[in-house]
Amino acid sequence: MLKVIRVILAVICLLAVTFLFLDFTGIGVRYFGWLAKWQFIPALLSTAVVPLAVLILLPFVFGRVYCSVLCPLGVMQDVISWVHRKVNRRHKFGYSRPLTLLRCVVLLLFVVALMLGLSRLAAFIEPYSEYGRIVSSLLRPAYIEVNNLIAANEAPDSYTFYNVDYYAALSAVVVGVVTLLVVGGLAWWKGRIYCNSVCPVGTILGYMSQFSLLKPVIDSSKCVKCGKCARECKASCIDAKNERIDYTRCVACMDCIGNCSTGAISYIHPSKKKDRKSEGDSTANDKGRRDFLTVSALLAATAAVKAQEKTVDGGLAEIIDKKKPVRRTRITPPGSKSHDNFYKHCTSCQLCVSKCSEGVLRPSVEAGTFMQPEMSYERGYCRPECTDCSQVCPVGAILPLDAAEKSAVQVGHAVWIRENCLPAVDGTSCGNCARHCPVGAITMIALKPEDPASPKVPSVNTERCIGCGACENLCPVRPFSAIYVEGHEIHRMV
Secondary structure, eight states: OHHHHHHHHHHHHHHHHHHHHHOOSSHHHHHHHHHHHTSHHHHHHTTOHHHHHHHHHHHHHHSSHIIIIIOHHHHHHHHHHHHHHHHOTTOOOOOOOOOHHHHHHHHHHHHHHHHTTOHHHHGGGOHHHHHHHHIIIIIHHHHHHHHHHHHHTSOTTOOSSOOOOOOOOHHHHHHHHHHHHHHHHHHHHHTTHHHHHTOHHHHHHHHHHTTOSSEEEEOTTTOOOOOHHHHHOTTOOEETTTTEEOTTTOOOOOHHHHHOTTOOEEEEOGGGOOSOOOHHHHHHHHHHHHHHHHHHHHHHHHHHHOOOOOOBOSSSOBOOOOOOOOOSSOOOOTTSOBHHHHHHHOOOOOHHHHHOTTSOEEEOOSGGGTTSEEEOOSSOOOOTTOOHHHHHOSSSSSOOOOHHHHTTEEEEEEEEOGGGOHHHHHOOOOOHHHHHOTTOOEEEEESSTTOTTOOEEEEEOTTTOOOOOHHHHHOOOOSSOSEEEEEEEEEEEO
């Protein structure tokens, strides 16, 4: 029964988190947005007190149930491992020695990266962000293509389905494929080896779970040393020969309990175990306590620092795609407060990218901010009334804003490029940027004030401009707009 409950909860959580990344209607955020904030590292980086307190308390009570229920990457590995065993019924697991040195080194590097504000590097082994990149870069394009196919064949008077544009960055696809091959390949080969050798969250929770109130315990009086529990243990943590379980690697999946034919394994408090512990067990516990203290210190330190298709115009002329301008300063989303806050907290999970309905947010391809979201306005602009990205960010990189606050946050300012502007170059009347500026920061003035017939060109009030990118996106000049947004390192309210 324990295994059935665990599997049901794990499947529900996996499907909910997956839908959160796939959905473009807002339903996913409304019902499942809270799950993103209940992931361990996001809760830690955003200093979400209640989720973090519960997630830290869980391993001390139930063991590593977080890894087998809440963590989408962990559940994904279980699914892959389960499929492998269905395909190859002779595949069995077995006890293997823990790679303690590797686990500690990876955890140390991960914590140091977070403390130095290099979350973009730490994110490559952070489980929630890894899963987010896999889903948003590989599954989401396929999900949207299926939706668009249905929408294209729907009755003209039906609006159940509608066409949705999306942006699939090659770099994001490559990272998603590599992540899936590495994590999925290891899960196919040896179950939870990635969780118990590389994943920093698994290492942290593993050392905590040594002291859990409830854990699988082997009753020596009932155990016949058949080894079936070890062969079913995807964490490879059961030494059936010596009747020991490595609780730093046990993910409380309950597979061993469900497959023990003699009922020798129970999910109870260790004090109820009838047989006495050997001297070797005592030594192992001492080592576990030292490891736990080390991990606790590191954890405390971290918490303290905290296919785009071609389009045509009304005739058959191909519209040239807009190109990204060269910006001296990057643009970060409203609510991120500053470059420093954004880059220190962001783990590149791609949830905000998935939720951006205008296609403004996309993964960066630059070395210093690789895979972290950046704003650019070739496909749309940041509408002042839209607050989706700030509502879904689980790590505090983008803080929540309401519509009124969003429309007053200045993330950058518009810059006019005279040599690209139609009125300045050939005297054609335009004014598109001024007409569509949502805050009225652009005024059309005469290029030559002394000439009454002089064409009018835009003048930007940089104190009023919020950097939404409407002018850049809607400028008819291609491939480079005649007006573009230059970012601000520190945002301010206007």
